[in-house]
Amino acid sequence: MIKVENVKKAFGQTTVLDGIDLTIEPGEVVSILGSSGSGKSTLIRCINGLEKLNGGQITVDEFDVGKPRELAEARKRSGTVFQLFNLYPHMTVLGNITLAPIEVLKKPRAEAEATALALLESVGLGSRADAYPAQLSGGQRQRVGICRALAMQPRYLLLDEVTSALDPEMTAEVLAILAKLAQEGTTMLFVTHEVEFARQISDRIVFLDKGRLLVDLPTQEFFAADGGMAQPRVAQFLSKMRKD
Amino acid sequence: MRFADFTAFDLVLLAQGLGVNIALFLATSLIGLVIGIAWAIVRYYRVPVLSEVITFVSELLKNSPVLVQLFLVFFGLPGLFHIRVAPVTAATITLSANTAAFIYVIAVSAIESIGRDQIEPARVFGLTRWQVLRHVLAPQAAAFAVGPLIALLVNQLQVTSLISVIGVVDLTKIGNILNMRTLKPFVVWTAVGLLYYAAAKLVALLGTRLENRLRAHSAWRGL
Numbered sequence: 001m002i003k004v005e006n007v008k009k010a011f012g013q014t015t016v017l018d019g020i021d022l023t024i025e026p027g028e029v030v031s032i033l034g035s036s037g038s039g040k041s042t043l044i045r046c047i048n049g050l051e052k053l054n055g056g057q058i059t060v061d062e063f064d065v066g067k068p069r070e071l072a073e074a075r076k077r078s079g080t081v082f083q084l085f086n087l088y089p090h091m092t093v094l095g096n097i098t099l100a101p102i103e104v105l106k107k108p109r110a111e112a113e114a115t116a117l118a119l120l121e122s123v124g125l126g127s128r129a130d131a132y133p134a135q136l137s138g139g140q141r142q143r144v145g146i147c148r149a150l151a152m153q154p155r156y157l158l159l160d161e162v163t164s165a166l167d168p169e170m171t172a173e174v175l176a177i178l179a180k181l182a183q184e185g186t187t188m189l190f191v192t193h194e195v196e197f198a199r200q201i202s203d204r205i206v207f208l209d210k211g212r213l214l215v216d217l218p219t220q221e222f223f224a225a226d227g228g229m230a231q232p233r234v235a236q237f238l239s240k241m242r243k244d
Numbered sequence: 245m246r247f248a249d250f251t252a253f254d255l256v257l258l259a260q261g262l263g264v265n266i267a268l269f270l271a272t273s274l275i276g277l278v279i280g281i282a283w284a285i286v287r288y289y290r291v292p293v294l295s296e297v298i299t300f301v302s303e304l305l306k307n308s309p310v311l312v313q314l315f316l317v318f319f320g321l322p323g324l325f326h327i328r329v330a331p332v333t334a335a336t337i338t339l340s341a342n343t344a345a346f347i348y349v350i351a352v353s354a355i356e357s358i359g360r361d362q363i364e365p366a367r368v369f370g371l372t373r374w375q376v377l378r379h380v381l382a383p384q385a386a387a388f389a390v391g392p393l394i395a396l397l398v399n400q401l402q403v404t405s406l407i408s409v410i411g412v413v414d415l416t417k418i419g420n421i422l423n424m425r426t427l428k429p430f431v432v433w434t435a436v437g438l439l440y441y442a443a444a445k446l447v448a449l450l451g452t453r454l455e456n457r458l459r460a461h462s463a464w465r466g467l
Binding site for chain 2: 048049050072075076078079080082084086087088089090099100103104148149152
């Protein structure tokens with residue numbers, strides 16, 4: 001269980017997260033929606049310990065992200081996929097995926113590579129294991145990014161706008177993989193602008209606005225007229241998104 | 245044949261002199277590389293006090309003439325500590341320290357040129373700072389640093405000519421002796437210059453090969 005309690009985060013004078021409470025149970029798929037600058041990405045970066053909190057507490061399976069000793073354990077339980085892929089350009093696809101399993105989980109190389117190849121196969125990139133990131137398309141890179149996170153066998157997958165740097169065609173190929181993962185019961189926290197996709201795969205939808213958690217409802221209720229849509233900010237946001 | 249003629253045997257003498265320069269160059273480059281990189285690692289870990297001391301020392305070494313440093317080690321240290329410093333020892337100490345200072349700067353800027361976007365994924369997957377340096381930063385920094393590094397080494401090879409001033413019999417010193425014997429400065433110094441040129445060109449050539457290998461698969465190929 002990921003537990004976010006009254007989390008506050010500011011960059012200088014700018015408050016980005018203003019008292020967020022959120023709980024994610026194992027097996028859940030939770031999407032986070034909200035306008036740019038509402039704090040969605042920052043929330044993910046707080047959960048995986050890339051940002052220090054100004055207040056509140058985040059625990060991943062009881063391990064406090066704010067305590068250096070527990071952070072390592074917390075990080076082992078979550079895997080992050082980045083908006084801009086952030087692959088290592090000097091390593092092959094296989095090297096990108098096996099680095100952390102070999103170095104952190106101390107897996108034998110052969111085992112790590114077998115796992116990586118199986119993962120690559122499952123996302124349709126079995127033949128590109130020896131390619132370098134620069135030789136791949138954006139969609140392929142992000143699929144490698146997903147494999148890199150999955151190779152650590154995380155209990156929670158944190159996805160930070162993983163399709164926002166991709167064109168619609170590449171977006172579709174990445175979303176297809178995420179849909180499959182959701183079906184298989186992977187726990188996911190999914191920051192996105194893909195409203196329709198979020199609606200299809202999420203158990204719950206959370207709406208952030210100016211660093212505050214405005215709505216946290218099961219997907220059906222979120223889109224119901226007397227549920228999330230009753231909030232003017234949500235209705236406004238969704239109507240804008242649909243127009244695009 | 246007169247004593248004052250420039251003969252083929254003199255070329256052998258010059259080549260031997262060049263050997264001294266190259267040996268000193270290789271030794272001081274290697275020592276400088278090890279020390280400079282060690283300093284950069286200390287800085288990467290932000291070791292308090294030590295990092296500041298290293299930066300200060302490297303500033304001193306970078307911003308004062310090598311010749312002055314050489315005099316300080318060769319004449320200054322013996323005077324201060326009452327020890328004997330052989331010319332070759334003084335040359336090795338000075339050139340190693342000087343090379344280390346520049347390599348430190350190159351290594352630090354190379355490491356800092358690799359963005360947070362590379363460090364962050366490695367950190368969230370649980371790699372330690374050392375593992376991040378070893379597997380993510382160092383290989384990319386090496387590709388970045390190799391260009392400036394080769395330029396530095398080509399220069400340091402030529403700087404080794406300064407050791408003739410404190411009496412090490414190197415290429416320049418032998419050139420000096422031949423010049424006085426033959427009284428043909430144009431011939432002698434042309435030969436000396438060409439030998440330095442050939443050696444420097446060789447360093448540059450080997451460097452380009454290394455550069456191509458390190459950058460073979462990087463995204464910025466062809467820029």
